[in-house]
Amino acid sequence: MVDFAETPEEQMIRSTAGEIADEFGPEYWREKEESGEVAWDFWDELGEAGFHGLLVPDEYGGADMGLQEMGIAMETLCAEGCGMAGTWYLVLTAGMAGVGIREHGTKEQKEEYLPQIAKGDIKFCIGITEPEAGTNTLNVATKAERDGDEYVLNGKKCWITFSDVADRIMLVTRTTPVDEVDRPTDGISLFLVDMESDGIDVSPIPKHGINYSNSCEVFFEDVRVPEEDMLGEEGDGWWTLVDTLNPERIAFSAAATGIGKLAAKSAVEYTNDREVFGGPIGQYQSLQFPITEAWSRMETAALMRQKAAWLFDNGEDCAYETNVAKSVAVDAGIDAVFHSMQAFGGWGYAVEYDVERWWREINLTRLAPVTQQMARNHIAQEIGFPKSY
Ligand SMILES: Cc1cc2nc3c(=O)[nH]c(=O)nc-3n(C[C@H](O)[C@H](O)[C@H](O)COP(=O)(O)OP(=O)(O)OC[C@H]3O[C@@H](n4cnc5c(N)ncnc54)[C@H](O)[C@@H]3O)c2cc1C
DSSP, rough: OOOOOOOOOOOOOHHHHHHHHHHHHHHHHHHHHHHOOOHHHHHHHHHTTTTGGGSOOOGTTSSOHHHHHHHHHHHIIIIIIITTHHHHHHIIIIIIIIHHHHHOOOOHHHHHHHHOOOHHHEEEEEOOOOTTTTGGGGGGOOEEEEEEEEEEEEEEEEEETTTTSSEEEEEEEEOOOOOSSTTTTEEEEEEETTTTTEEEEEEEESSSSSSSSSEEEEEEEEEEEGGEEEESSBBBBBHHHHHHHHHHHHHHHHHHHHHHHHHHHHHHHHHOOBSHHHHHHGOOOOHHHHHHHHHHHHHHHHHHHHHHHHHHHOOOOOOHHHHHHHHHHHHHHHHHHHHHHHHTTGGGSSSGGGGHHHHHEEEEEEEETHHHHHHHHHHHHHHOOOOOO
């Protein structure tokens, strides 16, 4: 039975997210973007609202909810004023590390990390991407070699968001090199590495937007990690990782429709006021229709995101639905911001109207966490095309 009615919990999450977004609106993010400061007061507010703990089981102090509720929280935060930050400050710790530990952590790891995640007392970054491997995650080369009851890490990651301020990194390594395994998915192992460990060096990469956080190169030189910091089974880390990648894509799907709706609402408001030829420019269908069309596609994408989240929350395979939701949400969101910026005319280029910042923010969603092409590769295979790579 399909039921589109929101539960009282979902309504509560939506209204709380709306209140937070009222407090941390576009002006706040304009200042953070300019100053390059991490928004710790926003982080703390998400903690007060219980959002860091949405996916944490209640026995560890969380709300024991699912990606369905997390998607609503993220999309609403983004759409009601926070832009990308509404997803950015929740996806890595609460979304990925929290889910990875919840699903694959040892009893000790759950007891150590989940209560801290729920309270917002610990920050994770996620170390997947490497300069040589790129999109081909199975080619990661960061090595983890056993030495007694420790592992020694050597390698290099890039673009690791929040790695300059995180307490721990959920790190993707190889305990067996790719050319020595039967299947390329074998030999990958994950660790929850203390970012204070000797031998870790972090260097921010200057970037196009989302400057209220740094994304960095991270170097590992003979970093020693106790064996109990491995997440999941040695050599089986690929499957642990996959369980965190679908939540990340669902989160970015919520970000794309959220930012797109924020820009569109802002354009509607502006074009109702702005008069050029004796009436509001918003009356011209050449301004209305491109935004309306993108809006309709965002609404459709949001439904697919909800289906993907429902499947994930019910322990079903959700990869196909997740990639459909992500690719459609991103295309629609980008079109919404593009046409909203056009509706502002020259003022769309001015920092004070924010739409230029949302344009820089939404551009990331076509490149990360999975590129639009790689999402389409997945869909292409699912509908029967031969694998192209
Ligand atoms: C701001 C920012 C924050 C990020 N944060 C993190 C983070 O916290 N943690 C992390 O691990 N990573 C992070 N990333 C990395 C991001 O996930 C990667 O940049 C992304 O996955 C693409 O990898 P790449 O840049 O190496 O592109 P490449 O793999 O070099 O790909 C380049 C282009 O080729 C295309 N391409 C490659 N192979 C195929 C194929 N088979 N078929 C069709 N097209 C193909 C790609 O789609 C892409 O358009 C972040 C990136 C950015 C920009």
